Amino acid sequence: MPPIISISGLEKRYASGFRALKGVSLDIGRGEIFALLGPNGAGKTTLISIVCGLVNASGGTVRIDGHDIVRDYRAARSMIGLVPQELHTDAFESVRATVSFSRGLFGRAPNPTFIEKLLRDLSLWDKRDTKIKELSGGMKRRVMIAKALSHEPDILFLDEPTAGVDVELRRDMWELVGRLRDSGVTIILTTHYIEEAEEMADRVGVISQGELILVEGKTDLMQKLGRKELTLHLVEPMTAVPPELADWKLEIEDGGHQLRYRFDAKAERTGIPSLLARMRDLNIGFTDLNTSQSSLEDIFVSLVSDRRTA
């Protein structure tokens, strides 16, 4: 099946001269959930804004189901729903009026039954007659989603859908994305959260400094992202790692008071039980231990530097 989104050699140079996208090419399949990950300023919003026709590209092409986003703007745009990062809604209108109006903007005939279902799905039905300005931040975000879905788009862009939202709304969001996927909608989301990509995406792309440096199936990528660190706070400081512990490639930190072990959290064997057993045999005591997961930011940095070395 041909891709529903086909991006080829996309370039963006802002008026300031800054080159925000450097030849990005990417195909997204119909019904796919694609997560676009990247550190701040990587170019995620720029990419989405071009595909949605809000920002002009400086070069390259984007086709939506075969429609060129410049020459065939209307046809391309009508297939897309966008939930932007920033909330902006018509503060004095009611929820239902706002969402119905959005549908009309795309030339769709009114469909109160559809709008009711949409508002119910987003737990907004009870608030249908409330003015937007009287809603909480989480509710406003739901309204943004309802607006984006009001014209029944084939493709939904979610730009950091869960930044600053509570756990409940995040869960709701994931469920909604699941339901949309079941109904055949293609979803592209940007996120900083590993667990969000893990929960939802089929495929993940990592963008860094305007370049798409990696596109991979989620499972493969999560194995790479799954690196964790174990820190052991030692009773007695050590100056060098004993040769008996060489297999674990430990690092000494904090003037010899801490040992750090990096492991693959998704591996069948983390090596932790055997490390602790060996330390006990060697009478190396520790007062405390904790684990932490490397942040996405760390992972991006390592991906980018790996690539540069290659």
Ligand SMILES: Nc1ncnc2c1ncn2[C@@H]1O[C@H](COP(=O)(O)OP(=O)(O)OP(=O)(O)O)[C@@H](O)[C@H]1O
């Ligand atoms: N209108 C503009 N003029 C000049 N530079 C811009 C403009 N908009 C964005 N940029 C720059 O382009 C780069 C990419 O920005 P973009 O908003 O696409 O990043 P992002 O990956 O979405 O970041 P974040 O995760 O912080 O939202 C940044 O360096 C940004 O400063």
